[in-house]
Amino acid sequence: MEQALATIIKPLPAHLFTMHGPSAEMRWEAMAGQGYHTPVDRFFVRNHTHTPLIDAATWRLRLHGPGLRYPTELDYDQIRAMPSRTIDAAVECAGNGRRFYKTQQHDAAPGTQWRLGGIGVGRWRGVPLRHLLQEAGLRPDAVDLMPTGLDAPFEDYGHVRRPLPVDKAMDDVLLAYEMNGGPLPPDHGFPLRMVVPGWVGIASIKWLGDIEVATRRLTSPWNTVFYPDVTTQPVKSAFELAWNARLTAGRSYVLHGRSWSGQGRIVRVEVSFDGGRTWHRAEHHGRHLVSAWLPWHVEWAPRRPGAYELMARATDETGVTQQLTRPHQPFGYHFDAVVRHPINVVHG
């Protein structure tokens, strides 16, 4: 049913991606001039092993466990025939921004040294997990689900799987078979993936083959050894600029960026060009979606050549504002402090 290929199947040109071992990070300058969604050709990929090639004709999704009255097996056509929903949601790795623990706080954390490109916003179409669970006779005493991927086992830990509480599963989780209007690409979970809005990327299990529904709390290596105690993603901001981008003194620029939070809408974005001494409100209009991001822009005419650090800080509707530093986190997850983005202003 599945066949091992290269780690990632889609092309990974150097102008769109930075590679970290098997993980492909989006370059933020690749979002410049793009629309709301991250096109598939530049959407980051995080695989524990490699992208499996799954045949939709023989693929099945198994739903089983003591939390269901009617355990069931569904094929691809049956899932596509169910009532569907379309949502715009970010998938973001818990470790996105990990590098800045080291570079900004002298608090290096092991793991993939992402800058801020371990995120993408997709338009996902699929079946609400709530619908499948109701059809399968979800019992009132169900507590946790265990969605499992069909990719190769990771080291000695078995298949990638992570418990998901029933409350979240019944709220806004989607089982997606389309991404940005096309079939889900192999690297992003074909034929079916979970999309768990606002939560760490590991919750959004790709190449879904099996969901167990239990009447007790479940554990797996992916909520104990890796990613313990992380669910909702914090507030972050990024400029759609290359690292060490070059600007010219005396010219006027409109700098674009995006801010996001797993906790709710972004209500304010401010930008500093002088290391945080003064802050300027960024403009934003258009879509303002929970679980995705808010595009913004700000004008700047650098007068003097030299090295600068651009800073952006956002506030979400829960009142949380990005701070200048972030407390230690042993795994390097959830770096939500303001990132200092270096640029060079050259003579005109």
Ligand SMILES: Nc1nc2c(c(=O)[nH]1)N[C@H]1C(S)=C(S)[C@@H](COP(=O)(O)O)O[C@H]1N2
């Ligand atoms: N089956 C499976 N699901 C998985 C993974 C994986 O390796 N195997 N990686 C997870 C992690 S850590 C992240 S951040 C997201 C990445 O999704 P993407 O590759 O579509 O961007 O998928 C998650 N789902």
Ligand SMILES: [Mo]
């Ligand atoms: Mo991740």
